[in-house]
Amino acid sequence: MLGNFSYSNPTKLYFGENALEHLGAELTHYGKNVLLVYGGGSIKKNGIYDQVVSILKSCDKEIIEDPGVMPNPTAEKLYQGCQRAREGKVDLILAVGGGSVCDYAKAVSVSTYCEEDPWDKYYLRMEDVDNKIIPVGCVLTMVGTGSEMNGGSVITNHEQKLKIGHVFGDNVFPKFSILNPTYTFTLPRYQMIAGFFDIMSHILEQYFSGEDDNTSDYIMEGLLKSLIHSTKIAVENPTDYEARSNIMWIATWALNTLVAKGKSTDWMVHMIGQSVGAYTDATHGMTLSAISIPYYRFIMPYGLQKFKRYAVNVWDVSPDGKTDEQIAGEGLTRMERYMREIGLVMNIKELGVTEEMLDGIARGSFIMDGGYKVLSNDDILTILKDSMGE
Amino acid sequence: MLGNFSYSNPTKLYFGENALEHLGAELTHYGKNVLLVYGGGSIKKNGIYDQVVSILKSCDKEIIEDPGVMPNPTAEKLYQGCQRAREGKVDLILAVGGGSVCDYAKAVSVSTYCEEDPWDKYYLRMEDVDNKIIPVGCVLTMVGTGSEMNGGSVITNHEQKLKIGHVFGDNVFPKFSILNPTYTFTLPRYQMIAGFFDIMSHILEQYFSGEDDNTSDYIMEGLLKSLIHSTKIAVENPTDYEARSNIMWIATWALNTLVAKGKSTDWMVHMIGQSVGAYTDATHGMTLSAISIPYYRFIMPYGLQKFKRYAVNVWDVSPDGKTDEQIAGEGLTRMERYMREIGLVMNIKELGVTEEMLDGIARGSFIMDGGYKVLSNDDILTILKDSMGE
Numbered sequence: 001m002l003g004n005f006s007y008s009n010p011t012k013l014y015f016g017e018n019a020l021e022h023l024g025a026e027l028t029h030y031g032k033n034v035l036l037v038y039g040g041g042s043i044k045k046n047g048i049y050d051q052v053v054s055i056l057k058s059c060d061k062e063i064i065e066d067p068g069v070m071p072n073p074t075a076e077k078l079y080q081g082c083q084r085a086r087e088g089k090v091d092l093i094l095a096v097g098g099g100s101v102c103d104y105a106k107a108v109s110v111s112t113y114c115e116e117d118p119w120d121k122y123y124l125r126m127e128d129v130d131n132k133i134i135p136v137g138c139v140l141t142m143v144g145t146g147s148e149m150n151g152g153s154v155i156t157n158h159e160q161k162l163k164i165g166h167v168f169g170d171n172v173f174p175k176f177s178i179l180n181p182t183y184t185f186t187l188p189r190y191q192m193i194a195g196f197f198d199i200m201s202h203i204l205e206q207y208f209s210g211e212d213d214n215t216s217d218y219i220m221e222g223l224l225k226s227l228i229h230s231t232k233i234a235v236e237n238p239t240d241y242e243a244r245s246n247i248m249w250i251a252t253w254a255l256n257t258l259v260a261k262g263k264s265t266d267w268m269v270h271m272i273g274q275s276v277g278a279y280t281d282a283t284h285g286m287t288l289s290a291i292s293i294p295y296y297r298f299i300m301p302y303g304l305q306k307f308k309r310y311a312v313n314v315w316d317v318s319p320d321g322k323t324d325e326q327i328a329g330e331g332l333t334r335m336e337r338y339m340r341e342i343g344l345v346m347n348i349k350e351l352g353v354t355e356e357m358l359d360g361i362a363r364g365s366f367i368m369d370g371g372y373k374v375l376s377n378d379d380i381l382t383i384l385k386d387s388m389g390e
Numbered sequence: 391m392l393g394n395f396s397y398s399n400p401t402k403l404y405f406g407e408n409a410l411e412h413l414g415a416e417l418t419h420y421g422k423n424v425l426l427v428y429g430g431g432s433i434k435k436n437g438i439y440d441q442v443v444s445i446l447k448s449c450d451k452e453i454i455e456d457p458g459v460m461p462n463p464t465a466e467k468l469y470q471g472c473q474r475a476r477e478g479k480v481d482l483i484l485a486v487g488g489g490s491v492c493d494y495a496k497a498v499s500v501s502t503y504c505e506e507d508p509w510d511k512y513y514l515r516m517e518d519v520d521n522k523i524i525p526v527g528c529v530l531t532m533v534g535t536g537s538e539m540n541g542g543s544v545i546t547n548h549e550q551k552l553k554i555g556h557v558f559g560d561n562v563f564p565k566f567s568i569l570n571p572t573y574t575f576t577l578p579r580y581q582m583i584a585g586f587f588d589i590m591s592h593i594l595e596q597y598f599s600g601e602d603d604n605t606s607d608y609i610m611e612g613l614l615k616s617l618i619h620s621t622k623i624a625v626e627n628p629t630d631y632e633a634r635s636n637i638m639w640i641a642t643w644a645l646n647t648l649v650a651k652g653k654s655t656d657w658m659v660h661m662i663g664q665s666v667g668a669y670t671d672a673t674h675g676m677t678l679s680a681i682s683i684p685y686y687r688f689i690m691p692y693g694l695q696k697f698k699r700y701a702v703n704v705w706d707v708s709p710d711g712k713t714d715e716q717i718a719g720e721g722l723t724r725m726e727r728y729m730r731e732i733g734l735v736m737n738i739k740e741l742g743v744t745e746e747m748l749d750g751i752a753r754g755s756f757i758m759d760g761g762y763k764v765l766s767n768d769d770i771l772t773i774l775k776d777s778m779g780e
Contacts (some may be wrong), residue, residue, distance in 0.1 A: 117683030
């Protein structure tokens with residue numbers, strides 16, 4: 001836990017099969033006008049929309065609808081949402097959906113009363129928020145991003161071919177989030193598995209950094225072992241409540257700032273993956289899975305001790321009679337085997353990437369400096385080519 | 391993560407060697423009158439008192455002194471503190487010290503405007519707080535209790551020979567806590583080691599409960615491994631910043647409600663240990679260490695699978711060719727060896743317990759029902775006799 005840092009997480013969580021029961025009491029803290037934000041309408045099919053609307057009405061709220069949030073929410077959609085929130089004099093933004101819906105809700109939350117172009121200010125220039133913020137609450141129906149308990153918000157600008165995440169301060173964190181694991185049961189398999197890897201990647205981006213002895217790394221090893229165990233059960237039986245509830249909880253704690261404390265963090269898999277996403281609109285978690293093994297094999301020599309520790313503590317590799325390189329490599333081999341087993345996409349070609357896109361994707365990848373090696377543009381191209389598979 | 395629960399932790403933490411720099415900014419949120427609560431005066435010797443007072447004065451605060459909080463704060467002291475807080479029209483209680491000082495600050499926080507006897511209402515009857523609460527901030531100088539980020543508060547009534555903890559809601563949690571690991575460097579060895587075991591016991595009380603597959607158990611295994619690793623370093627070199635900072639962070643997360651989520655919890659070691667403390671005034675962590683091995687050997691048959699998991703995942707016991715009982719037993723043997731190594735008290739006789747006290751201690755132990763066996767009075771006597779050592 002070297003270094004100086006602060007920790008504050010004001011989001012209140014309601015967890016479990018009965019979690020939605022608490023929505024009514026939470027709503028009493030906010031004014032009458034609620035912007036109801038959701039995605040493509042799956043919540044209308046599975047009944048969650050009706051339940052939420054019925055609670056909103058019983059609390060005498062005015063509902064301003066804002067449906068159609070896409071998997072990678074766009075700057076254009078954000079401008080529309082802000083207009084709707086402004087015109088509706090919204091007192092609370094209620095996000096019902098997955099990470100994209102929560103991310104979008106937070107973007108609208110800070111952007112509605114922003115006096116300049118919010119894309120420029122909050123995404124391109126990543127400035128601090130100095131305007132009025134509309135409070136956000138979440139009803140989570142999909143897990144992975146951790147957006148329900150953090151200040152992160154990723155927006156895509158197709159015109160500029162940029163997908164950028166801003167990490168806002170704790171005044172932008174959702175005020176409350178409702179986490180009912182059964183809401184995640186009906187998610188299509190592809191999205192479910194992509195979400196699983198998004199969680200794993202969040203942990204690994206924070207784990208593979210720093211050389212010091214840090215409690216956060218031990219916590220992350222625990223989270224990873226629980227995640228691997230529960231995801232194996234969930235791919236066999238998506239309605240296993242115990243497994244799905246563990247996964248939902250891990251997703252939240254993987255990216256709510258706790259495990260990053262006292263550490264540097266990497267995030268290069270996300271930077272490259274997001275650039276792939278900006279070119280292909282591919283599912284976020286799958287862009288991460290396709291990049292991860294090539295990326296980790298590339299940086300392994302620069303963080304060998306940590307990759308060795310990872311192999312032993314997370315993947316139960318026996319170190320006896322092996323070199324450090326062999327132990328570390330075996331860890332990544334076991335990780336890859338697990339990833340193929342649960343059905344993740346393992347190359348970016350499958351996500352629609354063509355050879356012609358590679359230069360643009362590499363140039364669109366923001367380079368971070370918290371990992372074991374600061375990548376050059378050529379390094380990224382090498383990783384991308386490796387990610388194209390055979 | 392079975393079951394329904396909510397999670398909310400509003401305490402803001404400032405961590406690191408420079409953490410005290412944030413005190414001034416925090417003080418601006420509160421009124422002029424500050425009750426400055428501390429213990430026997432060690433903070434005057436090591437300079438922390440002067441630093442804190444200088445910040446309070448530079449923020450133009452009126453300081454009402456409340457020194458002399460004893461290691462096991464008493465009901466009598468609580469009554470005095472409430473009078474002082476009331477007369478001083480206190481806007482903030484600033485606790486500078488260890489867990490007892492923080493516990494006491496929280497007790498004064500809820501009791502000052504309590505219209506009846508606060509010992510009766512909040513400790514004997516454990517009622518909810520329905521009166522005005524004075525906000526609390528902490529500057530931590532000793533680790534172990536986790537009091538800096540939770541609602542717990544233990545008070546001892548010597549007349550009634552009762553030591554009772556009340557776990558208050560998140561409105562009683564400290565508003566902020568300042569955690570500077572270097573403040574813990576000067577603690578006498580005995581107190582340091584007792585604090586280490588207090589942390590371990592907090593984790594184990596929550597770990598040894600329930601049979602389901604719960605992410606909280608994986609997190610606790612990570613915390614335990616980090617704790618064992620760092621405490622071994624710290625007993626060799628108490629000023630090892632990395633080790634002491636990890637330990638400080640683990641202490642906070644061991645008992646700030648996170649790892650209890652979705653679980654039943656036990657707390658019988660604390661219940662028996664607190665009863666020992668009420669009779670002897672022994673250091674809290676040492677009462678726990680003296681009770682733990684006899685208690686865990688006693689309940690092991692009732693939670694065998696968890697004790698086996700504990701042995702393998704935390705103490706690296708190889709399960710090959712052994713019965714479950716052997717594996718589980720070997721885990722406790724390794725734990726006992728570690729405890730002796732770091733210098734913990736391993737029997738209650740050494741803490742001043744006599745044969746004549748045993749009946750009273752057993753009767754004074756509140757019986758909880760979250761562990762693997764609900765103890766009878768005879769069971770507690772058996773454990774106590776075993777704890778008397780040879």
